[in-house]
Amino acid sequence: MLLKKKKGFLQELYLIEIIKGLMITMKNMLFAPKVTIQFPEERRNYSDRYRGMHYLKATNGVENCTACMLCPTVCPAECIHIEAGERPDKEKYPVKFEIDLLRCCFCGMCEEACPKDAIKLSNIYEMSTTYREVYDKQFLLEQRGNK
Amino acid sequence: MPKCIIDGREVEFTPGQNLIEAAKGAGIDIPLFCYHPGLSVVAQCRMCAVEIEKMPKLQTACSTLAAEGMVVKTKSQKTVENQKSVMEFLLANHPLDCPICDKSGECDLQDNSYKHGSAYSRTTEERRTYLDLDMGPVIKKNMNRCIHCTRCIRFGSEIAEIREMVALKRGNNTEITTIDGRPLETDYAGNYADICPTGSLTIKDFRFKKRVWFLEKVPTVCEGCSKGCNMEIHQDNNQIYRCVPRENKEINHYWLCDEGRFNFHYVEREDRLLDPARTKTSGLEVCDWASSIDLAKAALAGKNIAILVGSDLTQEEAAAVLQFKEQHYSQASIYHFGTPGILSTRDDAPEDRILKRKSKTANLNGLEKLGIRGFSKLSADVTGLLIIRGGRATLPADIDGVEKVGIGVFMKDQALMFSVILPGLSFAEKDGTILNYEGREQRIRRALQPPGQAKGLSEILMMWANRKTSHGAA
Ligand code: SF4
Ligand code: SF4
Ligand code: SF4
Ligand code: SF4
Ligand code: FES
Numbered sequence: 001m002l003l004k005k006k007k008g009f010l011q012e013l014y015l016i017e018i019i020k021g022l023m024i025t026m027k028n029m030l031f032a033p034k035v036t037i038q039f040p041e042e043r044r045n046y047s048d049r050y051r052g053m054h055y056l057k058a059t060n061g062v063e064n065c066t067a068c069m070l071c072p073t074v075c076p077a078e079c080i081h082i083e084a085g086e087r088p089d090k091e092k093y094p095v096k097f098e099i100d101l102l103r104c105c106f107c108g109m110c111e112e113a114c115p116k117d118a119i120k121l122s123n124i125y126e127m128s129t130t131y132r133e134v135y136d137k138q139f140l141l142e143q144r145g146n147k
Numbered sequence: 148m149p150k151c152i153i154d155g156r157e158v159e160f161t162p163g164q165n166l167i168e169a170a171k172g173a174g175i176d177i178p179l180f181c182y183h184p185g186l187s188v189v190a191q192c193r194m195c196a197v198e199i200e201k202m203p204k205l206q207t208a209c210s211t212l213a214a215e216g217m218v219v220k221t222k223s224q225k226t227v228e229n230q231k232s233v234m235e236f237l238l239a240n241h242p243l244d245c246p247i248c249d250k251s252g253e254c255d256l257q258d259n260s261y262k263h264g265s266a267y268s269r270t271t272e273e274r275r276t277y278l279d280l281d282m283g284p285v286i287k288k289n290m291n292r293c294i295h296c297t298r299c300i301r302f303g304s305e306i307a308e309i310r311e312m313v314a315l316k317r318g319n320n321t322e323i324t325t326i327d328g329r330p331l332e333t334d335y336a337g338n339y340a341d342i343c344p345t346g347s348l349t350i351k352d353f354r355f356k357k358r359v360w361f362l363e364k365v366p367t368v369c370e371g372c373s374k375g376c377n378m379e380i381h382q383d384n385n386q387i388y389r390c391v392p393r394e395n396k397e398i399n400h401y402w403l404c405d406e407g408r409f410n411f412h413y414v415e416r417e418d419r420l421l422d423p424a425r426t427k428t429s430g431l432e433v434c435d436w437a438s439s440i441d442l443a444k445a446a447l448a449g450k451n452i453a454i455l456v457g458s459d460l461t462q463e464e465a466a467a468v469l470q471f472k473e474q475h476y477s478q479a480s481i482y483h484f485g486t487p488g489i490l491s492t493r494d495d496a497p498e499d500r501i502l503k504r505k506s507k508t509a510n511l512n513g514l515e516k517l518g519i520r521g522f523s524k525l526s527a528d529v530t531g532l533l534i535i536r537g538g539r540a541t542l543p544a545d546i547d548g549v550e551k552v553g554i555g556v557f558m559k560d561q562a563l564m565f566s567v568i569l570p571g572l573s574f575a576e577k578d579g580t581i582l583n584y585e586g587r588e589q590r591i592r593r594a595l596q597p598p599g600q601a602k603g604l605s606e607i608l609m610m611w612a613n614r615k616t617s618h619g620a621a
Contacts (some may be wrong), residue, residue: 068246069358084355092247092355115246 050123064118071110079103097137151217166208181296182209234264250346252359283330293347307333365594371407373506375583380594421599443567450531457536458485458508461579482522485540490521513582570601
């Protein structure tokens with residue numbers, strides 16, 4: 001059986017407890033270091049390994065990608081679409097390289113599968129747009145994130 | 148049946164079988180490169196070497212016949228060490244091309260390297276390279292990837308009956324090429340790419356189109372001629388990417404001619420008519436199914452009709468047409484057409500000594516068995532023609548001056564001679580049975596969904612029969 005302790009009048013009011021609680025709140029509000037930031041004026045620096053928006057690497061102005069199709073093969077969201085072609089300076093290259101970021105789950109498996117170090121995930125995380133966007137090869141080559 | 152012991156298991160074999168075939172019968176795979184069941188045995192690559200008890204050295208399984216009581220070890224240390232060193236030897240000059248190589252995914256070298264090779268390379272030397280060479284319209288050559296198994300050379304001289312591939316020079320400088328660098332001449336060139344265990348010889352038509360692991364493989368039969376070669380259609384996302392031979396020891400063994408291999412392109416041609424249409428002086432006009440069937444009926448109403456069926460129809464379709472004729476056009480005469488100059492199976496003969504036959508449609512024999520005769524000439528009293536075909540039969544010449552309705556696969560320029568066209572299905576879009584020249588019944592299978600508004604023949608005939616029109620069904 002639970003024994004109820006008899007409380008005095010002041011204790012029954014709970015006023016002291018409320019003031020105690022408020023003091024903790026005030027202490028945290030006024031003196032503790034802040035954990036939030038003033039986005040978008042302030043921005044956080046993410047780790048280099050953060051998996052954000054993709055980009056395509058190029059070496060000496062030539063895209064690294066050889067359209068081997070390993071990234072569309074491994075991609076669990078099936079959001080990469082590549083069409084391969086041939087040109088004089090590169091036996092096999094992607095004529096089309098498109099990523100539908102709305103389907104992407106940012107698992108980073110494409111980056112892991114790539115034998116040419118061509119597809120990378122940058123640390124850009126602001127990807128909301130007001131229209132549905134499929135990023136094409138040109139965009140992916142130009143967007144470099146923080147790299 | 149005699150027995151030998153492979154990897155500790157008793158394995159039955161037929162006398163004359165080599166160890167590779169005997170082991171395969173028991174589900175044991177011996178890695179190999181130069182051996183091909185359809186070609187002579189040269190024992191050149193040494194990949195298949197296995198340990199045999201009471202023999203001092205490893206023996207190549209492809210050139211050793213299985214014998215009663217033989218004890219073979221395919222996984223012993225000696226065998227495995229040999230496989231490892233053969234792989235290292237072959238890869239010493241092999242480029243790291245898999246990402247751009249069309250063979251990747253079905254490459255013997257890749258598979259064997261994965262299963263039996265080492266993941267690391269010890270070589271630092273520059274790799275041997277060869278100049279590029281144009282080998283004609285079918286085959287793309289990249290000799291840097293060649294492992295000198297000579298399968299291609301043997302295919303040329305033994306199967307295609309033309310010696311066009313040769314090995315020049317010796318040792319490390321060996322180069323497989325065509326005589327004088329000439330383009331390939333055989334009509335069976337596609338097979339070079341199929342049998343090449345590496346990506347040295349690949350098909351130009353398929354180049355970079357698709358990675359092979361995305362393809363769905365549908366077993367079917369070629370409709371290119373009356374031989375009835377077995378093949379596979381490889382499709383993805385309702386589009387055919389290539390056709391490859393399917394093994395059938397009774398008919399085509401492991402081979403396919405180029406005509407049959409690339410025949411599928413018409414199925415996806417831009418100018419294929421996919422909607423019911425009628426011709427006007429201004430050209431084709433697309434209609435809906437109901438009104439185009441009315442128009443077709445009206446065009447043939449009151450006419451003296453002949454029905455021409457292409458010998459590329461399946462047995463089921465031809466039977467449906469015969470029934471349709473009995474019920475609705477019993478006065479009409481019916482003939483088959485398909486290849487100019489081939490009126491019956493008597494005219495159908497081998498075109499060469501390999502596979503091809505003269506009848507360029509697959510079901511000539513079947514239609515003849517159904518009692519349909521060949522079409523030679525339009526008789527003078529015929530005033531209306533109902534022409535039904537798949538997509539392969541060549542339309543007969545000299546049929547001008549009569550009203551024509553077409554059912555089947557037609558290109559837009561062909562369509563202009565008809566007053567009404569009802570689009571049907573090609574061989575890749577339907578199931579059915581065909582009889583080859585020897586009377587062998589084989590199934591063709593649907594690989595694609597019907598494109599556009601095209602419909603199966605029995606459905607079209609049913610709509611035709613069931614539709615009441617003001618002209619009154621004939
Ligand atoms: S991150 Fe994952 S889901 Fe996104 S494209 Fe790459 S593999 Fe596909
Ligand atoms: S895995 Fe790399 S090289 Fe291959 S297609 Fe993707 S980005 Fe290109
Ligand atoms: S031949 Fe085979 S191992 Fe060589 S690059 Fe092509 S896929 Fe890779
Ligand atoms: S081209 Fe292919 S089939 Fe011919 S020898 Fe080289 S690897 Fe063998
Ligand atoms: S397969 Fe036996 S030596 Fe090549």
